[in-house]
Amino acid sequence: MELKKSPDGGWGWVIVFVSFFTQFLCYGSPLAVGVLYIEWLDAFGEGKGKTAWVGSLASGVGLLASPVCSLCVSSFGARPVTIFSGFMVAGGLMLSSFAPNIYFLFFSYGIVVGLGCGLLYTATVTITCQYFDDRRGLALGLISTGSSVGLFIYAALQRMLVEFYGLDGCLLIVGALALNILACGSLMRPLQSSDCPLPKKIAPEDLPDKYAIYNEKGKNLEENINILDKSYSSEEKCRSTLANVDWKQESLLFKNLTVTHTKEPETYKKKVAEQTYFCKQLAKRKWQLYKNYCGETVALFKNKVFSALFIAILLFDIGGFPPSLLMEDVARSSNVKEEEFIMPLISIIGIMTAVGKLLLGILADFKWINTLYLYVATLIIMGLALCAIPFAKSYVTLALLSAILGFFTGNWSIFPYVTTKTVGIEKLAHAYGILMFFAGLGNSLGPPIVGWFYDWTQTYDIAFYFSGFCVLLGGFILLLAALPSWNTCNKQLPKPAPTTFLYKVASNV
Numbered sequence: 001m002e003l004k005k006s007p008d009g010g011w012g013w014v015i016v017f018v019s020f021f022t023q024f025l026c027y028g029s030p031l032a033v034g035v036l037y038i039e040w041l042d043a044f045g046e047g048k049g050k051t052a053w054v055g056s057l058a059s060g061v062g063l064l065a066s067p068v069c070s071l072c073v074s075s076f077g078a079r080p081v082t083i084f085s086g087f088m089v090a091g092g093l094m095l096s097s098f099a100p101n102i103y104f105l106f107f108s109y110g111i112v113v114g115l116g117c118g119l120l121y122t123a124t125v126t127i128t129c130q131y132f133d134d135r136r137g138l139a140l141g142l143i144s145t146g147s148s149v150g151l152f153i154y155a156a157l158q159r160m161l162v163e164f165y166g167l168d169g170c171l172l173i174v175g176a177l178a179l180n181i182l183a184c185g186s187l188m189r190p191l192q193s194s195d196c197p198l199p200k201k202i203a204p205e206d207l208p209d210k211y212a213i214y215n216e217k218g219k220n221l222e223e224n225i226n227i228l229d230k231s232y233s234s235e236e237k238c239r240s241t242l243a244n245v246d247w248k249q250e251s252l253l254f255k256n257l258t259v260t261h262t263k264e265p266e267t268y269k270k271k272v273a274e275q276t277y278f279c280k281q282l283a284k285r286k287w288q289l290y291k292n293y294c295g296e297t298v299a300l301f302k303n304k305v306f307s308a309l310f311i312a313i314l315l316f317d318i319g320g321f322p323p324s325l326l327m328e329d330v331a332r333s334s335n336v337k338e339e340e341f342i343m344p345l346i347s348i349i350g351i352m353t354a355v356g357k358l359l360l361g362i363l364a365d366f367k368w369i370n371t372l373y374l375y376v377a378t379l380i381i382m383g384l385a386l387c388a389i390p391f392a393k394s395y396v397t398l399a400l401l402s403a404i405l406g407f408f409t410g411n412w413s414i415f416p417y418v419t420t421k422t423v424g425i426e427k428l429a430h431a432y433g434i435l436m437f438f439a440g441l442g443n444s445l446g447p448p449i450v451g452w453f454y455d456w457t458q459t460y461d462i463a464f465y466f467s468g469f470c471v472l473l474g475g476f477i478l479l480l481a482a483l484p485s486w487n488t489c490n491k492q493l494p495k496p497a498p499t500t501f502l503y504k505v506a507s508n509v
Helices: 011-031 033-044 048-064 066-076 078-096 102-131 136-178 180-186 204-210 217-240 247-263 266-302 304-320 322-333 345-364 371-391 395-413 415-423 425-457 461-482 488-492 496-508
Strands: none
Touching: 011 033, 011 048, 011 078, 011 102, 011 136, 011 180, 033 048, 033 102, 033 136, 033 322, 048 066, 048 102, 048 322, 048 425, 066 078, 066 102, 066 425, 078 102, 078 136, 078 180, 102 136, 136 180, 136 345, 136 395, 266 304, 266 425, 304 322, 304 371, 304 415, 304 425, 304 461, 322 345, 322 371, 322 395, 322 425, 322 461, 345 371, 345 395, 371 395, 371 415, 371 461, 395 415, 415 425, 425 461
C-alpha cells in the first residue's frame, strides 16, 4: 500500500505523544538500572563485573539487534511490533522479580527487556518519520527526550519502591507500568491510503507479465524446455539399460512413462521452465544485493573519518556508559552518607542528558558550527570528567560531575548530523546501522569491564581512569582524522580542474 503524504501535524502529534511515553516507559528502568544494581549486589553476592552484565545487556542487546528490529518493523508495521514488544518488556521485568540467581537475570532483564526496548525504539522512530517531513527534526527530538525523562523519574521511583516493597515488588510494579505501552501502541495508526485496493494474488502464469526479470524469457524458456526434454530422454535411456530388472517389469515401466509423457501438456513444461527461470533470477538478484552491500560496507571503511568515527563510538560507549549504571555504587564506595543525597545521581544524569540533547541539537543547526568538531569537543570534555571522578569524595562534587557527564552524553542528538557529514545523506542509513551495532557492543562491554577493574583492585579509581582514557582516545583519533590535512574529500577536489581547463581551451580554439 502506498503511504499518504506526511501530514506534519494532526494525528502526527498524537504519534509524538505516545512515542514519547513509549520510550519513557520502556527505557526508564533499564537506564536507571544503577538503583537495582546495588540491590542485586546485596541479594546475590556476585562480583561487580558479573552483576554489571545485567544492565549492560539491557542497553546493548537492542542496538546489537538493530538490523533484526528494522526488519520486524518493516515487515509487520509499527503498531503490532509496539504491542508485542510491550508484552516483552513488561513480561521481562515481572519475570525478573522471580530470579533465583544472576544468570536468570541475564535472560529475563538483559535479553528479553533489552530486545523489547530495541524493537520499541525502532518502531517509534519509524512511525514518527512517516508522519513528519518538514518538522521531522523537532518530532524526533521530542520523542528522544522520553528516555532521558524516564531515567530521571525512574531513578527516584525505583529507589522509593525498593524501600516500600522490596526488590521483587519494585520489579513487579515497574513491569505493570510497562503494560501501558500496549495502550500507546494501539494509538499508532498506520499512515496508509484507506481507499487503496487490496493486492490481488498473482497466478503463476501471470508472473512473467508482472516482473521485469522476464525481459529475456523467450530464449531462456526454450533452453529450459530443452533441458527438461533431455532429462526425460536420459531418464528413459537409463531405465532401458537396467539389465538386472525383469523384462516384463521393464516393459510395463517404459509403457507407463511414455503414456505419462504423451499426456503431459506442453503448457506444464513451459510453466515449470518459467518458474525455474524465476527462481534463478531471484537468487541472482539476492546474491547481487548481498555483494553490493558488502562492497558499500568496504567503501565506507575506506573513508578515514568514518573509520575513526566507528572507533570513537565504540570507545565512547565502553567508557561513557558505565557512570549511568555505577554512579550510585561509586557514591557508596566513597562513603557518601545517604542523608546528603538531595537527588539520586542517576536522576541528575538523566535530566542533564535531556538538556544536553536539546541544547547540542540547537547548536548543531548553526551554520558557523562544525558538528564534527562539536562532537569531538563533547568527547574530550567527557573524558576529562571521567578521569576526575576518583578525586570526588563528596556528594556535591559527584553531583557536579554527574551533571557534566549527563549533559555531554546528550551528544547522541548530534550523532546523526555527524554521520551525515561524514558519509553523505545517501549512505546515512547503511552507515548509521553499522555504527549503532558497535555502539551496542560498547554498551555491553563497558560496565562489566569497569566492574572487573573494581573486583581486581577493590577501588573505582583505575576503572574510571580507564573509562576516561577510552573516551579521550576516541576523541583524539576522530580529531586527527577530521583535520583538513587528512580529509580525503578535499584531496579529490583539485582533480576535475585540469579536465575543465582543457575543455575550455579546446572550445575557445
